[in-house]
Amino acid sequence: MKTYDKQDFPVSNVRRFLEPGPIVLVSSVWKDKMNIMTMGWHMIMEFEPSLVGCYIWTENHSFEMVRRSKECVINVPTAEIAPKVVGIGNTTGSKIDKFNKFALTAQPAVKVKAPLIAECFASFECRLADGSLIDKYSLFILEVVKAHVARAPNYPRTLHYRGDGIFMIAGTNTARYRKLFRPEML
Numbered sequence: 001m002k003t004y005d006k007q008d009f010p011v012s013n014v015r016r017f018l019e020p021g022p023i024v025l026v027s028s029v030w031k032d033k034m035n036i037m038t039m040g041w042h043m044i045m046e047f048e049p050s051l052v053g054c055y056i057w058t059e060n061h062s063f064e065m066v067r068r069s070k071e072c073v074i075n076v077p078t079a080e081i082a083p084k085v086v087g088i089g090n091t092t093g094s095k096i097d098k099f100n101k102f103a104l105t106a107q108p109a110v111k112v113k114a115p116l117i118a119e120c121f122a123s124f125e126c127r128l129a130d131g132s133l134i135d136k137y138s139l140f141i142l143e144v145v146k147a148h149v150a151r152a153p154n155y156p157r158t159l160h161y162r163g164d165g166i167f168m169i170a171g172t173n174t175a176r177y178r179k180l181f182r183p184e185m186l
């Protein structure tokens with residue numbers, strides 16, 4: 001079995017290996033203004049209720065928008081709109097209307113006021129489930145209350161950030177190891 005000769009590595013950069021995927025676009029609305037931010041730091045926390053933890057930096061315009069409205073939509077983009085995903089991460093909604101600037105279509109959600117992004121493969125409507133870690137960690141614990149997912153393809157070409165401007169684009173899938181799983185773990 002292959003082993004690796006490992007070197008010392010800055011602990012502040014381990015995110016390059018552990019960063020969860022895929023990159024998402026978080027849309028929000030507050031006082032009739034819509035906004036979008038790019039997000040990589042999110043994690044699934046529970047199936048039922050469907051909980052997702054999200055880190056939103058205090059300096060982001062979206063921080064107060066989501067904190068105050070207690071809602072947002074997590075949208076999953078694919079590689080086709082990678083330039084928009086980067087552009088949305090490079091700009092702030094305090095200065096521009098990102099739906100307009102990046103030619104994205106806002107669609108009404110069912111359970112929240114924040115809009116879905118039509119150009120994204122999937123959109124998950126979320127409500128703030130627990131705000132107790134926002135002040136300490138900028139961590140928003142959200143509950144997905146409604147999910148919208150495109151019928152095809154089954155495995156979209158999602159974007160996964162490796163840091164330093166490098167994206168991994170979801171590619172090969174295999175069912176080779178499926179039989180190794182305990183059924184309840186599937």
Ligand SMILES: Cc1cc2nc3c(=O)[nH]c(=O)nc-3n(C[C@H](O)[C@H](O)[C@H](O)COP(=O)(O)O)c2cc1C
Binds near residue numbers: 057
């Ligand atoms: C690939 C990528 C991943 C990002 N991940 C996060 C994240 O997880 N949390 C965060 O607060 N900002 C993240 N950002 C930065 C925000 O998207 C960026 O600060 C954006 O300008 C915020 O927009 P806003 O000020 O309109 O809210 C990421 C940016 C990029 C390009």
